[in-house]
Amino acid sequence: MNSYLSKIIDLLNSGNFAKAEIEVRRLYKDNPFSFDLNKILGLSCLGQRKYNAALKCFERCFQKNPNDFETILNLGYLFNKIQFYEQSIEFSQKAIANNNNHPSAYQNLADSYFYLNLYEKAETNALKAIELRGGFESRMFFDSAEELVGLYGDILLAQKKYEEYASYAKKILSLTY
Numbered sequence: 719m720n721s722y723l724s725k726i727i728d729l730l731n732s733g734n735f736a737k738a739e740i741e742v743r744r745l746y747k748d749n750p751f752s753f754d755l756n757k758i759l760g761l762s763c764l765g766q767r768k769y770n771a772a773l774k775c776f777e778r779c780f781q782k783n784p785n786d787f788e789t790i791l792n793l794g795y796l797f798n799k800i801q802f803y804e805q806s807i808e809f810s811q812k813a814i815a816n817n818n819n820h821p822s823a824y825q826n827l828a829d830s831y832f833y834l835n836l837y838e839k840a841e842t843n844a845l846k847a848i849e850l851r852g853g854f855e856s857r858m859f860f861d862s863a864e865e866l867v868g869l870y871g872d873i874l875l876a877q878k879k880y881e882e883y884a885s886y887a888k889k890i891l892s893l894t895y
Contacts, residue, residue, distance in 0.1 A: 751782070
């Protein structure tokens with residue numbers, strides 16, 4: 719079974735989420751409460767943007783191990799995607815309490831606060847996520863956080879910080895061209 723799971727993980731790592739889902743479901747039907755299988759199935763569904771299916775899997779994982787950082791982080795992300803912003807904030811704060819150096823938790827908070835029109839909190843958390851990704855000048859920020867790049871610009875515009883937005887847009891364009 720370990721070699722079979724390795725094959726599924728290789729499929730996930732290569733971005734073949736649909737095939738990974740098919741393969742993990744073969745094992746899953748015999749053991750639907752397995753932490754590992756729910757996590758792998760959740761990741762394969764998440765990769766396909768099947769947010770509700772992924773949410774169910776990660777909720778099962780959370781019931782089994784409420785301290786698993788990746789599970790908590792993914793729940794924060796998924797609740798954000800299905801527009802349950804208060805739950806997203808709750809899980810993102812739990813993720814930060816577990817590991818305060820992971821930029822995705824701050825990005826989840828920034829996203830939730832933005833949609834709740836709490837722009838100052840959104841900006842504070844977006845800036846923390848950007849800092850943890852190496853700052854504005856870092857290729858890591860630009861290359862690995864496309865959603866954050868756009869979100870920060872939207873936060874500046876929502877606050878009518880037009881000059882800061884123009885400067886930010888210029889930085890982003892200089893990294894692109």
